[in-house]
Amino acid sequence: MQEAVLLLALLGATSGGEGLYLIHLPATSNVAENSPPETSVHKFSVKLSASLSPVIPGFPLIINSSPLTEVFRVRWLSGIDFEVVTTGKQQLDFETGPNIFDLQIYVKDYVGVTDLQVLTVQVTDVNEPPQFLGNLAKGLDLYIVEGTNPGFIYQVEAFDPEDTSQNILLSYFLISSSDSFRMSANGTLFSTTEFDFEEGHNSYHLVVEVRDSQGLRAATSLQVNIVNINDELPRFTSLSREYVILEELAPGTVVANITAEDPDDPGFTSFLLYSITTLNSYFMINQLTGTIQVARRLDRDAGELRQNPVISLEVLVKDRPFGGQENRMQITFLVEDINDNPATCTKFTFSIMVPERAAKRTLLLDLNTVCFDDDSEAPNSQFNFTTPSAVGSRGRFLQDPAGSGKIVLIGDLDYENPSNLAAGNKYTVTIQVQDVAHPYYKNNIYIYILTSPENEFPLVFDQPSYKFDISEIRPAGTLFGRVRATDNDFPQSSIVYSISTGGASLQYTNIFWINPKTGELKLVTKVDYETTPIYTLRIQATNNEDTNAVNVTINILEENDEKPICIPNSYFLAIPVDLKVGTNIQNFKLMCTDRDSSPRSFRYSIGPGNVNSHFTFSPNAGSNVTRLLLATHFDYTGGLDKIWDYRLLVYITDDNLLSGRKKAEALVETGTVTLSISVIPHPTTIVAMTTRPRVTHQILRKNVYSPSAWYVSFVITLGSILLLIFLVTLMVQLAKAIHRHCPCKTGKHKKPLVKKGEVKNTEGEVAVSTETIQMSTVFDGEVIDPVTGAKYEFNSKSGARKWKDPLMQMPKWKGSSPQGAAPTRALSAEETGPPRSTDKEGNGLRGTAQAEDAGPGSRPQDGKPGAPKNRDPALTSRASHKPHPAE
Structure with missing residues (x-):
């Protein structure tokens, strides 16, 4: 109320005292509980302002209520008269509350003058009659099954709205008169008799009344319906119980017709359902008509009907599919035999x-x-x-x-x-x-x-034993013989051949194969006379009745299929250039063997590589041991010989003892031996050589990179840069060393023959310079220097040499630095040549060539007499080149 007064004061201040206000408000009014809609609650009027401005349509109105509700609204009566009425949207109930409502009524005209007043509405209590609970107030249908014993049917319940605690006693009465029902004072409805639907008692209408202590009452109706049930058994009307039928009746043939009726509904036989309860497969019944038909063949001569031709069935009739009443009847069928089987x-x-x-x-x-x-x-x-x-x-x-x-x-x-x-x-x-x-x-x-047929004759082979010959060189799959067995019994059954024993080796379980149908013998793999010259097989022949076996001997014919084998198979020899003709070169000899030839059957010949026929074998036939001899002397000075390194391919054949006729038929096998022979020139001969330094770099890379190690990439990059700088520096130093030691031509040719760091051959191709340094050289030869008379040792394979006296010094390069150059390295076999005669200064005197190789035994240059034709032109410089004194 205080809030309403404050709001009124504010509105009055706003209006400016022009005089618009509500008459008969504020006020207090009463309204009865459960009042119907549009019940008048309070009437009031509106006093217009001095300007006589009309009220805006829709005003006055209730703008707020406490508590909130939609039970009330303002209705216009006439002119400036209005009233507050109920809306019916909510029920006013004194017992459940709320009982007091504060309604704020607000009015406004077109000038904008307003007024607000409060109407207090109080709900008054009204004495209400009792009320039935739920659907019972509108009436209720009850159902009782016929035949139910008399007793309790339903409990009627009501309440008094005036008493929320329900302590007020209510009284119940059965108004309609019926001898079949009674009701107790507390509202319990009982039946007094047993109902029968078939007697015509289908339903009962009852009126129930409830009264409170002040005499207020309420009534409702109960419709009691009697539910019909099936309480009578069906009765069979067909009289026959036994039937005689013939066997082999067609399926579907009617053999009996069962009929019945329902006493509950005698006129509605269609509601009866028939079935056969006995488990059988011969008959079926129409569940609507009761007709029994043949379901499958009735065979009197087989199965259970042969022993017992009587079939007993139980027929069941029911008045509804599920539940209901039913009745049963036993019937029998006698199946008679007919002559239907031949x-x-x-x-x-x-x-x-x-x-x-x-x-x-x-x-x-x-x-x-x-x-x-x-x-x-x-x-x-x-x-x-x-x-x-x-x-x-x-x-x-x-x-x-x-x-x-x-x-x-x-x-x-x-x-x-x-x-x-x-x-x-x-x-x-x-x-x-x-x-x-x-x-x-x-x-x-x-x-x-x-x-x-019976086995009257034995299985026999056409021979008591078999013997076959086969060459050891025949290939796998070769047919070399056949065995045959016969049986004089008829019919002639097939004979199966098999190898029962024999024909095995360490490598093969079966060397021979026999065709199981024809008895043909074939090789599975090649045979070897030297391993096994004779095989003995046990061959078995089997037919459906007998088994017999026969021995088969297989002779392996020896053939010349083994190559001669000689030792050594390859060898390296070094001979001086002036070796005497007929000398056994380094006491070399071949020792040969052949598994299928005698030691006197060997023949020796030298194939490609024996240029000018310098070499020969003695004896060249008839022995398994032969020696290598020098057949002709070497002539490098006259230009006849130009090759210093010989590679001989020696052929050893085993046909020495074959006669003329036998040679045409027999095989000849050839073995080979490879010999490498280097001719060693005189040690004083000097040949200008171009060294070929060879540098081999082997880099082992191992990936140890881890994605989490950020510094790995940096270290790898830095290391690669340093390695590249080192390799470039090494190559520059190597090129300088090659330039210092290579011979340079004086006179017109001021330009170098090739670019720095390259060696160019005679065909204009650039050859890569390499250097091979041999360590721990083994010296297997010894020669006397014809100039100094001193002895020096040499390696026959590599050509390296040294003075035998350790105090002897090798001659220095002409024009080398007087302060002492680096000692001369040992030259490889490719860089050495035959000894040459020298002048007093140690220079070569043959032709116009002057060499700078200080070592003994230097070879001549290419293009000069005695120089090997197969030498790499990049290894030597031009023959006419003379070293510059400054070098």
């Missing part, structure tokens, strides 16, 4: 195998043991046999006694008999089996009699 046998085609030496009167087949009639009763089950017809048997078979079905042998069945062979040892007998009752069914029986 006489039959387990099979109508028989194949009988009879040994060829079977005795006469031997019983071959008794048809009574295999033939029968499936009909269950005589005479339908009786049969006999007709006279057999034995076309082609020529009196060999007979039915004895006649009509008995017993087939006996009366003739000869020797398998090898020509007449039996003509017939193929196969015979056919035809006989009929026939019923003795109508309609006299019959069936033909075919009997095929086959003569079974």
Whole structure:
């Protein structure tokens, strides 16, 4: 209220005292609980302002309520008169509250003058009659199943709105009169009788009243419905219980018709459902009509019907699919036999195998043991046999006694008999089996009699043993022989050949293969006379009855298929240039062996490489040991010889002892030996050489990079730069050293022949300079220097040499620095040459060539007499070049 007064004061200040206000407000009014909509609560008027400005349509109105509610609204009456009425949106209930509402009513005209007043509405209590709970207030349908015992039906519940604690006692009364129901004072409804739907008592209408202590009352209706149930059993109306039927009735044939009725609904038989409760597969019933039909074949002669032709069934009738009433009835069917099966046998085609030496009167087949009639009763089950017809048997078979079905042998069945062979040892007998009752069914029986051959003759090979020869050079897959076995028994069965023992080696489990069908022998792999000259095989032949074996000897024919083998297979020799003709070069000899040739069958010849025929072998045939001799002297001075290094390919053949006829047929094998021979010139000979330094760098790289190590990339880059600088420096120093030691031409040719760091050959190609330094040289030769008379040692393979006296000094290069140059290195075999004569200063005197090689035994330059033709032109300088004194 204080808030409303403050708001009024503010509005009054705003209006400026022009006089618009609400008449009869503020005020307090009452309204009864549960008042219907549009109930008048309070009337008031509006006093217009001095300017007589009308109120804006829609005003006055309730702008706020405490508590909030939509129960009230302002309704215009006429002119300036208004009233507050209920809306019906909410129910006013004194007992549940709220009971007091403060409504703020606000008015405004077109000039903008406003006023606000408060209307207090109090809810007053009204005495209310009792009320039924829930749907019971509008009436309720109750259902009782017929046949239910008298007793409790329903509990009626009501309440008094005036008493929230429900302590006020209410009284209940059954207004409608009925002998079938009664109600207690607390509202319990009971039945007093058992209801029967079929007697016509379908439903009852009851009125129930409740009263409070002041006499206020309320009423409601109860509709009690009696639920019909099926309480009567169906009754069968068909009288027959036993039926006689024939077997083999077609499926679907009607054999019985079961009928029934329901006493509860005698006029509605269509509601009855029929079924057969007995488990069977012969009959089925129509569940709506009760018609029983054949479901599958009724075979009186097989299965359970053969022993018991009576089928008992229980038929069930129900008045609804689920639940309801039902009744049962037993019926039986007697299945009668008919002659519907002909006489039959387990099979109508028989194949009988009879040994060829079977005795006469031997019983071959008794048809009574295999033939029968499936009909269950005589005479339908009786049969006999007709006279057999034995076309082609020529009196060999007979039915004895006649009509008995017993087939006996009366003739000869020797398998090898020509007449039996003509017939193929196969015979056919035809006989009929026939019923003795109508309609006299019959069936033909075919009997095929086959003569079974017996093992009368053994399996034998056409030879007691076999012997085959095969050359050791024949390839795998070669056919070299055949074995053959026969059996005089007929029919001729296939024979299978196999190697039972023999024909194995350390490397192969089977060296020979035999065709299992033809007996042909073939090689699986090549044979070797020197390893095994003779093989003995045990070959087995097998057919369906017998097994026999025979020995096979295989002789391996020796052939000249082994190459001579000589030692040493390759060798290096060094000889002085002036070696005497006929000398055994360094006492070298070949020792040869051949697994399939005698020591006297060898022949020796030298193939490519023996230029000018300087070398020969002695003896050149007839021995397994031969020596290498110098056949002709060397002539380098006259220019006949130009090669200093010889590579000989020696052929050793094993055909020395072959006659003229035998040579055309036999094989010849050839072995080879490679000999390398270097001719050592005189040690004083000087040949200008160009050194070829060779530098080999081997770099081992190992990746140890880790992504987490940031410094690895930096270290690798820095190391690579330093290594590159080092290699460039090394190459510059190497080029300078080569330039200092290479001979340079004086006179016109001021320009160097090749670029710095390169050596150019005679064909204009640049050869890479390399240097090979040999350590720990082994000196295997010794020569006397013809100039000094001193001895020096040399290596026959590399050409390196040194004075034998350690105090001797090798001659220095002409024009070398007087302060002492670096000692001369040992030259390799490619840089050495034959000894030459020198002048007093140590210069070469042959031709106009002057050499700067200070070592003994220097070779001549290319292009001069005695120089090897196959030397690399890049290794020597021009012959006419003379070293400059400054060098």
